[in-house]
Every structure is written in structure tokens, then in C-alpha cells.
Amino acid sequence: MSEASAAHAPDELLTVGEMSRRTGVAVSALHFYEQLGLIASTRTPGNQRRYARHMLRRVSLITVAKRLSIPLSEVQDVFADVPMTETPSHEDWQRASRRWKHELERRREGIERLERELTGCIGCGCLSMKACRLLNPDDALGASGAGPRRLDDEETA
Ligand code: FES
Known part of the structure; x- marks a missing residue:
């Protein structure tokens, strides 16, 4: 109980x-x-x-x-x-x-x-990793080094 x-x-x-x-x-x-x-x-x-x-x-x-x-x-x-x-x-x-x-x-x-x-x-439509804050808020991708990793990550996911 x-x-x-x-x-x-x-x-x-x-x-x-x-x-x-x-x-x-x-x-x-x-x-x-x-x-x-x-x-x-x-x-x-x-x-x-x-x-x-x-x-x-x-x-x-x-x-x-x-x-x-x-x-x-x-x-x-x-x-x-x-x-x-x-x-x-x-x-x-x-x-x-x-x-x-x-x-x-x-x-x-x-x-x-x-x-x-x-x-x-x-x-705009630039979808730039450097310029677009929606695509890369607070430059989160920049903190992990240079290079286009996001698309590579998506392709292998
Ligand atoms: S698409 Fe250019 S700043 Fe976001």
C-alpha cells in the first residue's frame, strides 16, 4: 500500500x-x-x-x-x-x-x-558559415576548427 x-x-x-x-x-x-x-x-x-x-x-x-x-x-x-x-x-x-x-x-x-x-x-541567401548567424550561431563551427565539416557530417550521418 x-x-x-x-x-x-x-x-x-x-x-x-x-x-x-x-x-x-x-x-x-x-x-x-x-x-x-x-x-x-x-x-x-x-x-x-x-x-x-x-x-x-x-x-x-x-x-x-x-x-x-x-x-x-x-x-x-x-x-x-x-x-x-x-x-x-x-x-x-x-x-x-x-x-x-x-x-x-x-x-x-x-x-x-x-x-x-x-x-x-x-x-540574402549567402548561407555563409562565416556570415550567417542562423547557419552558424555564435560561430560554433569555428570553435572546432577550420573547414566545411557540417555538410560532411550530414552526408555520413
Ligand atoms: S543567409 Fe546570408 S546571413 Fe543568413
């Missing part, structure tokens, strides 16, 4: 189907989240899963993360300090949402930088 059942009477537990209906998350995804340790269940004597109600909030948090394209490994980090016997608190959510907002800002800055570089390339 897992930690999740310790503080909950059987009538407070949800079946996997109920969890799926209430969260809109497929049963297979719930099983996957459980494999990753993001949620936990107990088993009935007939070996059926039962989830404590507070797992709904965990699944909601995972769903938000997925909408933001936040990797599940990031969600694992957020949950690392939240015992399975507890509902993620308001503070846990504040911490996660601040962290994910920073991640979105970082991505937006990256996309804006790529957009500026692409704008510079429009109408």
Missing part, C-alpha cells in the same frame, strides 16, 4: 476512470504519470487502482505544464518537495508558475532572437 492511502478512507478514493473523467486525461496517460512518480495510487484487494482526491490537483498541474510545453521532468522537480500524501499547496503552485513563466520568457527571447536573425537572412 502506498503513502497515498494512509490518510484517506476508501470512499474518498477515485477509480482511474473517475480520475480520467474529472481531469480529461486519458487512462493511459494517468498510468504513465504514475510510472513517472508524478501521482500515486493504492490497490484494492482485486488489484484495481484507487486515487486519493488530492491527486486531481496534481493532474491539473501536470495538464497546465503540458499546455505550456513544460517537460514532465520539470514537473517532477516541482513535485520533488511535495509529499504524495499532500495536495500541492498554493505556495507550490506559485513556485511552479513563477518558474514556468521564466521558462516561457526564455523561450520567447530565443524565438525573438531567431526571428531577428531570420529577418537579416531574408533576401
